[in-house]
Amino acid sequence: MPTEAEFLKVEALEKRYGDAVVFDSVNFGIALGEFVCIIGHSGCGKTTILNVLAGLESATGGHAFMDNREIAGPSLDRGVVFQGHALMPWLSVRRNIAFAVRSKWPQWGRAQVDEHVQKYVAMVGLSAAIDKKPSELSGGMKQRVGIARAFAIQPRMLLLDEPFGALDALTRGTIQDELLRICAETHQTVFMITHDVDEAILLADRILLMSNGPQARVAEIVKNTMSRDPAKGRQRATLHHDPQYYRIRNHLVDFLVARSKDLSHGRAPAQPLQVSPGLEGDPEPSPEQPAPARVLPLRHVA
Amino acid sequence: MKQSLGLRAGLLSLLLLGLLLGIWHLATLGSAAPAPTVAMTAEEIEYAKLLGKDPGREAGGATAGKSGFPTLAQMGGVMVKHLRSPFYDNGPNDKGIGVQLGHSLARVALGFVLAALVAIPLGFVIGMSPLIYRALDPFIQVLKPISPLAWMPLALYTIKDSHISGIFVIFICSIWPMLLNTAFGVASVRKEWLNVARTLEVRPLRKAFEVILPAAAPTILTGMRISMGIAWLVIVAAEMLVGGTGIGYFVWNEWNNLSLPNVIFAILVIGVVGMLLDLMFARLQKAVTYAD
Secondary structure (H helix, E strand, O other), rough: OOOOOOOEEEEEEEEEOOEEEEEEEEEEEEOOOEEEEEOOOOOOOHHHHHHHHHHOOOOOOEEEOOOOOOOOOOOOOOOEEOOOOOOOOOOOOHHHHHHHHHHOOOOOOHHHHHHHHHHHHHOOOOOHHOOHHHOOOOOOHHHHHHHHHHHHHOOOOOEEEEOOOOOOOOHHHOOOOOOOHHHHOOOOOOOEEEEEEHHHHHHHOEEEEEEEOOOOOEEEOOOOOOOHHHHHOOOOHHHHOOOOHHHHHHHHHHHHHHHHHHHOOOOOOOOOOOOOOOOOOOOOOOOOOOOOOOOOOOOOOO | OOHHHHHHHHHHHHHHHHHHHHHHHHHHHHHHOOOOOOHHHHHHOOOOOOOOOHHHHHHHOOOOOOOOOOOHHHHHHHHHHHHOOOOOOOOOOOHHHHHHHHHHHHHHHHHHHHHHHHHHHHHHHHHHHHHHHHHHHHHHHHHOOOOHHHHHHHHHHHHHOHHHHHHHHHHHHHHHHHHHHHHHHHHHHHHHHHHHHOOOOOOOOHHHHHHHHHHHHHHHHHHHHHHHHHHHHHHHHHHHOOOOHHHHHHHHHHOEEEEEEEEHHHHHHHHHHHHHHOOOOHHHHHHHOOOO
């Protein structure tokens, strides 16, 4: 559940190339332990926002803060899972993760590093493949290694750039379940880019909806009203039985299909609206029709 | 099926070898029959020697007749003689083939290692910095196509030592492929691997050795392999020029002695050693290549 104190804060972030404004007035916050997904059409600058948060890229305007400190460069406090796994192909799984572990704890001995590596490889269920090279693994296994590497440095914030985009639906489902379980266990704070509406509903506590570029903005923040606890029904297998699921899903699809276009060129509000689809309105929502959304006025951050 | 292909290729190779040797044999058949010495009187032999012919030696079969080209049997004899004692040293003009090869290999190794010590770090810097790449590019483009032997007079004048000049020529010819390949390999390391290193706050030196070097290693090794090939080509020519020792000098010396069997034997040895050197680098290359 999001708390009042915002652990990560993005204020008036803007990226322009010459006269072309990719996005501007991007404002949002992420609470400690919260899982936030960002959805938007290609080209609206999602990856740029993630790279700014990772410290790999700098914005042309605005600020991003983590724990009240401005993000000025890459840091071991923020782990990144890259879109194309980005494993080093000359190293085995064990040594790929050990590379990250030694970066975080250079003073550790070999045995301690290896123990830590084994723990995180086991966490993603790859113990049998620990000494294999990435080229010997399937796409899903590679992405698991990427996730294990990011978790292994125990970052305070995890950034995932469409980590499952290149995977087939079955593999994607399995890893989503794993990620859900791991995040529930570790209370990891996560910011994740996705194109997949169902993935966002399954994983996120809040979903940021971005309008189309140019001058894209975070137009709405959708609160996921379903319980996050996997024991209370937030599971891939049972998700679609929850009536809330369709209300949220319809709202997201509606935004992406129709409204995101109308909100391009800076027509989206600078401060995003907070919505909780399905909490008000008709008691029997039909899966075909978008549920009415209750629009809440947003408190100003800071 | 694969095995049988190898087998068939081997058979075909043997067949071609046999064919070549057969042609050689037929071409030198006429010259192999020496004049029967027994029929000559002592005066006749003396007379023949005055005319520049040596009936005694011809009977021994050391040199050939009219064409001067050795027969297969003579060639075989020369090879056996050389291989039986490769390391003798009877003064400046009579050293075993192994001693000569040793000198050549030592020169190549020294020049090559020096070139690698300069080219790989410099290539790293060039590959990392577009500014330095642009700045050094004109120099490299002008210096690269110069025949290494063209440096020889300058080297002899400034270094004043033929032995070191030979090493310098190897150095200058092996440096370019290694430099360019290192720079290219370093410049084309995938951005995502560098980003991984950045997000993990990896220090520059560790990044160079644990990310960039292994990522660029296959390209660097390709450069080293090309360099070694060129160095082995150039050492023969360089040693012909500077003289003294080495397989190149041996070839030139035997040409002056008009001993074609020795020249042919040396040519074969140069080929085999070059092949072994290339094989060695192919192995190294395979060891650092990664499947992506």
